[in-house]
Amino acid sequence: MDPDAGSSGAPGLGPNEVAVGGAQASVQPSIVGPTLILKGELSVGEALVIHGQVHGSVIGTDSVVIKRGARVSGQISAAQIQFERGTPLDEVVLSGSIRRTAGD
Amino acid sequence: MFKRNDDTETASVRLASESAGRAPVKSGARSVSVIGPTLVFKGELSADEDLIIEGTIEGTIAHQQKNLTVGKQGRVKANIHAKSVTIEGSVQGDVRGDEFVLLSPGANVSGNLSSPRIQMSDGAVFNGRVEMSTRQPELSVAKPAPRERSISS
Numbered sequence: 001m002d003p004d005a006g007s008s009g010a011p012g013l014g015p016n017e018v019a020v021g022g023a024q025a026s027v028q029p030s031i032v033g034p035t036l037i038l039k040g041e042l043s044v045g046e047a048l049v050i051h052g053q054v055h056g057s058v059i060g061t062d063s064v065v066i067k068r069g070a071r072v073s074g075q076i077s078a079a080q081i082q083f084e085r086g087t088p089l090d091e092v093v094l095s096g097s098i099r100r101t102a103g104d
Numbered sequence: 105m106f107k108r109n110d111d112t113e114t115a116s117v118r119l120a121s122e123s124a125g126r127a128p129v130k131s132g133a134r135s136v137s138v139i140g141p142t143l144v145f146k147g148e149l150s151a152d153e154d155l156i157i158e159g160t161i162e163g164t165i166a167h168q169q170k171n172l173t174v175g176k177q178g179r180v181k182a183n184i185h186a187k188s189v190t191i192e193g194s195v196q197g198d199v200r201g202d203e204f205v206l207l208s209p210g211a212n213v214s215g216n217l218s219s220p221r222i223q224m225s226d227g228a229v230f231n232g233r234v235e236m237s238t239r240q241p242e243l244s245v246a247k248p249a250p251r252e253r254s255i256s257s
Contacts, residue, residue: 028138028140028141028158030139030140030159031137033135033136033151033155034135035151036149036153036155038149039147039148039149040146041145041146041147042143042144042146043144043145044143045142046140046141048143052151056147
């Protein structure tokens with residue numbers, strides 16, 4: 001009933017590519033909005049965009065994008081992790097392909 | 105002439121579709137979070153914005169001021185309290201809506217419902233107790249101003 005969309009969750013994209021930005025209409029990234037606070041264990045197959053707060057462990061098989069206003073602590077493991085310049089990351093351990101971007 | 109009032113605009117459905125491909129989702133003075141279908145979260149969730157759950161949430165949800173939607177693929181094991189709650193998927197837990205609770209045809213709810221307005225669609229599965237509170241949420245209904253009130257310039 002709920003077919004697996006594939007390990008990357010993004011048809012046509014490589015495992016380390018990001019499908020955020022509307023290029024892949026069929027892939028819906030999870031969005032942690034500015035006021036959303038998650039404390040606990042999180043695993044996700046699609047791309048994850050964090051504007052709010054995530055405290056705990058994050059395991060992603062796709063990409064995790066940490067926006068500038070986000071607050072994260074704990075551990076984040078993903079195929080690709082992007083964070084914007086100026087994002088405080090002193091309380092988080094990142095593992096994966098990590099890239100810093102200039103931001104919006 | 106026709107000034108749009110963003111504060112009262114109900115745009116959650118439109119925002120849900122718009123949110124599919126981009127972030128952040130903040131349009132018409134509304135922002136919305138999306139828990140995607142492959143996301144599994146165990147822990148505490150709190151938010152002060154509209155929330156759409158298509159994934160799996162287990163734990164606690166503190167989401168009192170905005171609209172919460174459990175989508176068709178959504179699975180929630182938690183008590184829910186929000187301004188309005190729309191359920192299309194599965195919920196195990198008590199559901200409280202300050203304005204309304206809507207169970208769509210595909211909804212499967214095990215828990216108690218509490219809201220002034222409750223709608224269960226044909227095809228929804230529900231096991232629990234229903235409490236329709238008569239107490240309305242505090243609305244700032246302005247009393248009609250006396251028309252004969254003169255304004256001195």
